[in-house]
Amino acid sequence: MQMFKLRDYQELLIDGARSEFDNGNNRTCIVAPCGAGKTIIMAWMSAQAKLRGNNVLFAVHRQELIDQSSETFQALGISHGIIAAGYAMNVSEQIQIASIQSVIRRTDKINVPQIIILDEAHHATASTWRKLLAIYPNAFVIGLTATPARMGGQGLGDVFQSLIMGPTVKELIEWGNLSPFRYYSPPVAVDFSDLHVKYGDYVQSEVALCMDKAEIIGDLITQYNKLAPGARAVCYCASIAHSQHTADMFCLAGIPALHIDGETKDIVRKAAINDFKVGKIKILCNVDLISEGFDVPAMEAVILARPTQSLTLYIQQAMRAMRVDKDNPNKVAIIIDHVGNVYRHGLPDEDRAWTLESKKKKKVVREVMLKQCPKCYGAHNPGPICPYCKHVYEVAVQAAITEKAGELTEILEIQKKERKQEVGRARNVVTLEQIAMQRGYSPRWVKKMCEVKNIPFAEGVK
Numbered sequence: 001m002q003m004f005k006l007r008d009y010q011e012l013l014i015d016g017a018r019s020e021f022d023n024g025n026n027r028t029c030i031v032a033p034c035g036a037g038k039t040i041i042m043a044w045m046s047a048q049a050k051l052r053g054n055n056v057l058f059a060v061h062r063q064e065l066i067d068q069s070s071e072t073f074q075a076l077g078i079s080h081g082i083i084a085a086g087y088a089m090n091v092s093e094q095i096q097i098a099s100i101q102s103v104i105r106r107t108d109k110i111n112v113p114q115i116i117i118l119d120e121a122h123h124a125t126a127s128t129w130r131k132l133l134a135i136y137p138n139a140f141v142i143g144l145t146a147t148p149a150r151m152g153g154q155g156l157g158d159v160f161q162s163l164i165m166g167p168t169v170k171e172l173i174e175w176g177n178l179s180p181f182r183y184y185s186p187p188v189a190v191d192f193s194d195l196h197v198k199y200g201d202y203v204q205s206e207v208a209l210c211m212d213k214a215e216i217i218g219d220l221i222t223q224y225n226k227l228a229p230g231a232r233a234v235c236y237c238a239s240i241a242h243s244q245h246t247a248d249m250f251c252l253a254g255i256p257a258l259h260i261d262g263e264t265k266d267i268v269r270k271a272a273i274n275d276f277k278v279g280k281i282k283i284l285c286n287v288d289l290i291s292e293g294f295d296v297p298a299m300e301a302v303i304l305a306r307p308t309q310s311l312t313l314y315i316q317q318a319m320r321a322m323r324v325d326k327d328n329p330n331k332v333a334i335i336i337d338h339v340g341n342v343y344r345h346g347l348p349d350e351d352r353a354w355t356l357e358s359k360k361k362k363k364v365v366r367e368v369m370l371k372q373c374p375k376c377y378g379a380h381n382p383g384p385i386c387p388y389c390k391h392v393y394e395v396a397v398q399a400a401i402t403e404k405a406g407e408l409t410e411i412l413e414i415q416k417k418e419r420k421q422e423v424g425r426a427r428n429v430v431t432l433e434q435i436a437m438q439r440g441y442s443p444r445w446v447k448k449m450c451e452v453k454n455i456p457f458a459e460g461v462k
Contacts, residue, residue: 036177047076054094069119079095116136148163150312181332183318183379200310216305234290235247236290240261247283258281305339343430369382428455
């Protein structure tokens, strides 16, 4: 095994896992943002466990994660076996990188693991993962994830006994471990107020009907050319058809684009991702496929064309372009949000209080304090100047009191009437969310207005 140096916070996280085990918590979850080097942490823990004579099972849920993890282990000189379709098994290896779908069918053929590491551990409550843990009840279990909650927001307390909190996104940006970002949310021209929610997220077929329209896809291309011209961008779409149509229209506009999905042949998918890495393809369209473990540091932008109620999915997708690129040290990730996800969940670097408990017991209203620049559509924390285009916001100055008090009253009444009319014209929750953001209102105001105007709230603001 080659020697490799851990970052200080990585050492602290590993020490934290040891401490939890010493205190009797045999199932613990490490929480660290995208770009924190979770695969390095997994590799280090696996190597140390192997030196102590333990068998390690490192379980992932996607083929791409098998290949990516194996490449990292190989680069660090850590020998291992692979348990996945298309790979020959080598059960003599103490460390096994395994597809959860494959290993659950081959537990009778492998050595009993003393350590189980679960990648993207927010999936750990799924039935297949639970079944694996039930087969090895005496194993020490370590989960790693950026978002310790299921897609619907439920906690992971049914699987893990404790959380070990890593650095924040803001800290990783400050330390140079993540790229800074610019977040843009162009005017939303789609009404999501009538969409139904199922299993914690919008019904995908209904979203697709809203988004898969030529004029909306055309706006994606317009904003890409304006905000991130020439950048390599992953576009998250609402359905396979929507993704295919989006890729086709980018190509018609002279921008090389491809669509990939779970049914795309493995060799074709790998070729597409490689072409994206080297810049032959500028836009890679997909439906939730490229959300976890997709490591392309040269990627400069993401396009969000699929609204989601899931904070977990939002963070996984929005931050995908924020990995540091050693060949581009001044990289700034561009996030183009066409569906208002930022108004539901806040900016990617917002500090969040994670817990193992389910949030279903009590609904917590979260203040979303954001400002949107009317000039460049940049979404940012409140301030007098847009940090992206440097537009200076007009400050509402109270009119001077003069002898013409009647005129002053009239001006104030006109302003009040205009603000009231703006609310009156709102026909969906997204528009109300934007008004609330611009005026500094709380999400409670949005919910109240939805009730008054008989607009389905659908928990748009958390």
